[in-house]
Amino acid sequence: xxxxxxRAERADAVRNRxxxxxxxxxxxxxxxxxxxxxxxxxxxxxxxKGTVFRRFGTRAGIFRALLDADERHxxxxxxxxxxxxxxxxxxxxxxxVYGRARIAFLMDHHAIARAALDRDRPIxxxxxxxxxxxxxxxLAQAGVRIPSLNGVAIQLTAALEGPLLLYLRRPEAGTPPxxxxxxxxxxxxxxxxxxxxx
Numbered sequence: 001x002x003x004x005x006x007r008a009e010r011a012d013a014v015r016n017r018x019x020x021x022x023x024x025x026x027x028x029x030x031x032x033x034x035x036x037x038x039x040x041x042x043x044x045x046x047x048x049k050g051t052v053f054r055r056f057g058t059r060a061g062i063f064r065a066l067l068d069a070d071e072r073h074x075x076x077x078x079x080x081x082x083x084x085x086x087x088x089x090x091x092x093x094x095x096x097v098y099g100r101a102r103i104a105f106l107m108d109h110h111a112i113a114r115a116a117l118d119r120d121r122p123i124x125x126x127x128x129x130x131x132x133x134x135x136x137x138x139l140a141q142a143g144v145r146i147p148s149l150n151g152v153a154i155q156l157t158a159a160l161e162g163p164l165l166l167y168l169r170r171p172e173a174g175t176p177p178x179x180x181x182x183x184x185x186x187x188x189x190x191x192x193x194x195x196x197x198x
Contacts, residue, residue: 017055020045021069024062033111036062063116067109074105075130091141092197098134099189102160104182132157142197152196159189 023045027036038059042052056062083089084097106113136153146152 013055016047016051017065020047020052020055020062021065024066028112033063033115036115038062058118060116060118063112064118066112067116070105070109074101077101078134091138092193095135095138095142095193095197096190098138099156099160099193100182100186102131103185103189106161107182128157128161131160139197144197156192159192 020041024036024041027041027044036059038052038056039049041062042049045052052062056065077085078098078101080086084093085101089097132153135156136150139149139153144152
């Protein structure tokens with residue numbers, strides 16, 4: 001068991017990681033997810049293949065790192081961004097906006113999430129426990145009084161998180177999410193929240 005603080009990542013390693021992620025985003029925007037490879041990323045970033053393999057381990061690791069970075073940004077908006085997604089708005093309004101934003105986020109990241117799939121790992125869509133806690137907190141703030149509030153928060157989280165949306169989204173890599181699907185799911189979420197919080 002290690003003692004003391006974990007060793008901080010070297011500055012050059014941090015720079016390389018950010019450079020690789022930025023380069024991967026450029027490649028995805030230009031060529032689509034399917035064309036991004038470990039070798040291609042190393043060549044485009046002008047870094048050795050060993051650096052890419054040490055940083056990400058596998059091709060799927062590249063896409064998990066991209067998802068993690070975008071997930072952190074999304075969570076920052078929820079926890080400290082402007083209302084109504086961030087703090088300061090009515091809790092029911094925040095629940096509705098959160099669900100719509102989460103659905104759009106997951107649909108926008110659909111191709112990356114599919115590329116991040118690894119047989120030995122769970123589907124890599126964010127940390128569902130954060131959604132669950134956020135939903136549970138907002139329901140309580142909205143004055144929802146039902147016997148199994150924790151169970152309801154789990155069910156609502158399941159409605160927003162990856163596996164169902166991965167299934168619903170068409171598998172063509174690089175195609176934009178259909179706005180009508182995002183709107184349809186967002187409307188369903190809003191109806192559910194409004195009914196629950198009456």
